Amino acid sequence: MAGSAVAVGGIAVAAALGIGAAAVGGAGATSQRVAAAADAAALAAADAVSGAVAVDSDPCALAARVAEAHGAALEDCRIAGLEVVVRVGTAYAGLPAAAGARAGPPSPSTGRR
Secondary structure, three states, rough: OHHHHHHHHHHHHHHHHHHHHHHHHHHHHHHHHHHHHHHHHHHHHHHHOOOOOOOOOOOOHHHHHHHHHHEEEEEEEEOOOOOOEEEEEEOOOEEEEEEEEEEEEOOOOOOOO
């Protein structure tokens, strides 16, 4: 009887560890997905701002469509000259996941080499 209780306890611990590992893996995948969505949205908007891509809509509207195609929602979009900064978000297991990205010409050098 005692051996059965140990076996059941071992199975329960293994199941809990497996579920935990799956949750951590899913969170990591969500983090990578939302970061890719932010990068793609920023690049699309920057291309629209620079004229590299001809669009009929606002560059931020394009960024929103690209983020949505990646399974995320555009939370913020700011345009300053040719630079675009976006923030996108989604959720995993009811918890928010967000990422930001910048696209545009290189920032001016600070003088250090």
